[in-house]
Structures are given as C-alpha cells and as structure tokens.
Amino acid sequence: MGKRSRDRARAAATESETTPDEVGPRQPCPCGSGRRYKNCHGSERGGAAVLVRRPFEGLRAECDLIALRELVPAATAPLALRPDAVPDDRTVRLCSLLPAAAPALVREDGTIWLGLQVQHSFGDPSRELAAVLLQAYDAEPGALVGLTEAPGDGPRLQDLLVDEPLAVEVHDGFDFWISDVEDPDGSLAASLEQANGAASPTARLLSVDAAYWTSVGPKEHLRWVMPYDEDRLLDALARLHAGGGDRLTEDSRLVGMFRTHGVLVPVWDLPVGTGAEALEEPAAAIAERLAALVEVGDPLTPEERAARSGLANRQVTIR
Incomplete structure (x- = not known):
C-alpha cells in the first residue's frame, strides 16, 4: 500500500471511530469556520483553547x-x-x-x-x-x-x-x-x-420550529434545524424514510443533512414553485411523527439500517 493510501486509510479509521460528541480531524469544524477541525479548533497550534460543541444548548430558542x-x-x-x-x-x-x-x-x-x-x-x-x-x-x-x-x-x-x-x-x-x-x-x-x-428569498414556516424555506437560484430547499440527539434523530429519520413518510410534497426529496453547533439540519430539495405555504401542513405532520419516532428504542430493520447509512453519508453544504 502506498503512503497516500495508508494516510487515507488512517484518516478514515480515525473518523469512523469518533463518537457523535467527537469530531474527526478531517471533518468540518463545528464552530462554523468552514475549515477542517484539525486546522481550526482541533489544532494544537493556532486553534482556539475552548470549543463548545453545542453552544446554545438548554435554550428554547x-x-x-x-x-x-x-x-x-x-x-x-x-x-x-x-x-x-x-x-x-x-x-x-x-x-x-x-x-x-x-x-x-x-x-x-x-x-x-x-x-x-x-x-x-x-x-x-x-x-x-x-x-x-x-x-x-x-x-x-x-x-x-x-x-x-x-x-x-x-x-x-x-x-x-x-x-x-x-x-x-x-x-x-x-x-x-x-x-x-x-x-x-x-x-x-x-x-x-x-x-x-445577495440575500436569497427565505421564509420561516409557522407550523413548526426553526424550519426555513429558501429559493437559491434554480432550486428550492427546506432546511430544518432539529434539537434532537444526533443518533436518535438519525434513527427516526431512517424509520421515516424507509416507510416513505419523509416527503413534504410530491417530487420533494430528503437529500441529506449537515451538522452545525452540535445539531443536525436535514435538507429537502423541493420542486421549483413550491413556496413555503405548501410546506406548512406536511411539515407539521412530519414533526409529529419524528417526535414519536425519536422515543422508539427498538433495533432498526435491515431496510431502516440501509436508510440510516445513506442519510448519514449524504452530507450537504450549508449554503
């Protein structure tokens, strides 16, 4: 195995061994700087002395x-x-x-x-x-x-x-x-x-907390900041996805998520012309189902495990 291959293997192993409360060295720094963790708050030289992974935890807002x-x-x-x-x-x-x-x-x-x-x-x-x-x-x-x-x-x-x-x-x-x-x-x-x-059209949904519709050029998205524990939320989204219950509208798609400030933000792609109003009722229904599913402790089925793996691997950019 060549040196580059060994380096990639070691980096992949390091990331795979991290827990949800840890950050791999090559992952984006949770501070939101856009730099890799090893070059930001994970650096022994020049990194900040303190990194609070979930800085606003405990606030209803x-x-x-x-x-x-x-x-x-x-x-x-x-x-x-x-x-x-x-x-x-x-x-x-x-x-x-x-x-x-x-x-x-x-x-x-x-x-x-x-x-x-x-x-x-x-x-x-x-x-x-x-x-x-x-x-x-x-x-x-x-x-x-x-x-x-x-x-x-x-x-x-x-x-x-x-x-x-x-x-x-x-x-x-x-x-x-x-x-x-x-x-x-x-x-x-x-x-x-x-x-x-430079300000993309944006609207906050009224039926649920912290869900924001936006139109970015030729695309529309819903980006929804959720407060749940990462593992529980991934399990719940996997159950929802495997059962076909994660569609907001026809032809919408849960394309992935990103992690920021210690929480996950699922992202849906929407057909152009959807707008925010059409999302209110289906978003409220999804929120209700997720609130119940995050409390389920049963093991995932094979279909749900496959859905979870796919969701966890689909990381999207913030903007």
Missing part, C-alpha cells in the same frame, strides 16, 4: 439561534433579557447580519443591535455574544462594538436571556438597517443594493 447564525440572510428578533443580568432595560434586537458583519451596533436612541453572523470565532458563540452585548451597554450611541480577542470567563447567553422562543421576523433584504434613518440623497439605499442582491 436554540434552533432558531443556529438558523439565524448559519442559514438566514436577513432576519431580526427582539431579545428578552433578565433584569438582574443586564445594566438597564433598553431594547435589544437580535439580527442575523449587521453592516460589515459587525458584532453589535448601538443606535442613536440607545437601542442595541446584536449580530449573529460575525467574522470572529473563539470557540463559544454563546459566551462571545454575551460579552459583546455587555460591552454594548457601556458604549456610546452610534458605536460599533466587537471582539478582538477571546472574551475569557464570564456569563454566556443562557445567563442573560429569558428562556423563551424567538419571535423571528424574516426580511426580504437589509432595508431594516436604515428604516429609521433619514436618507435624503439616497446614498444609504444605494449601498444596500449589493447586500440585498
């Missing part, structure tokens, strides 16, 4: 936080904060993306906008968001707030938030950035043109 951080181009949600955990009662607005991927902006009226899609990654997005938010309380109106180094010990988002679902509003583009700002010469609106052009 976990799946929507992940979706807004990884999937949704333009969305906002008000944040309810514990009065005993923050300095004052000003309004805080969570945003999927802020101008220049800013971690936070303090508006002229003192309102804080907290961004989820940022350029830094120190290993614990929950701790980083909390650190940015608390810094924003001390910043002057008009200030941009961010991190230049790991925030160190301190509260995490779980320590600051009232534990309730997010009231997510998905926007057609980023016009909300300047909705309360005067723009007499239209220069601000012109600067949004490129950002809006």
